[in-house]
Amino acid sequence: MKVKITLILLLLVTVASSMKAGRPKRIDREIQNSMFIPKGQWMFGGTVSYSEHDESNLNFLVLKDVEGVGYTFKVSPYVGYFIKDNIAVGARFTYNRTYLNMENFDLNLGEDFNINLSNLYYLQHKYEVSGLVRTYMPVGRSKIFGLFNEARLTYGYSTGKNSTGAGTEYDGTFEKSHHLQLGIAPGLTAFVTDWASVEVSVGVMGFNFKWQDQNTNQVESGSRRVSSGNFKFDLFSINIGMTFYL
Known part of the structure; x- marks a missing residue:
């Protein structure tokens, strides 16, 4: 009986040793060991x-x-606090205004297919509030250059008006929409002083959900629901900004 127990114990030790020997060694990459921005700072x-x-x-x-004119204006301030080294939580607020007034627009696709539109008008105000978590990682041992990733949960509300024509042929549509976004925005930061940095980031990549209601001429109503996922890198969505640390 003792011989059987001894053989079983030897077998278990052999199996455990072989499993430990076959397990790949974990590499210590020291990603969080290099402090880039210390705990307790505001940004x-x-x-x-x-x-x-x-x-x-x-x-x-x-x-x-x-024939037309238009513009787009966007401002997006944010604030955050570092709860741990290289990790900050905070909030972001965004206001976006888009305006377009197109007096004439001809689309010519051939002799038998021409489209003419006149007196096109569009105006939209969009407001957003986001909760964010931002993590930093220095480039090597550098204290000047670093990478960051910002995870956001955003709620947005917008109102807008679009119309065509004038006088008796006027057609005006008012719209209200809500949207929810869960996404990430990676970027690069470079300190220009001990307390200020320049940041370059790409647009938010993630999941978007939008609910839209419309009312045309105070008579007809319509609605629309859109959901999408976007994880593409867009060169036209690059943002440049300044961040200050206290």
């Missing part, structure tokens, strides 16, 4: 963007006699 900053366009008798490919 605040933001991004601002503005673009406008003005077309007068523009002709481009199938677009003819385009």
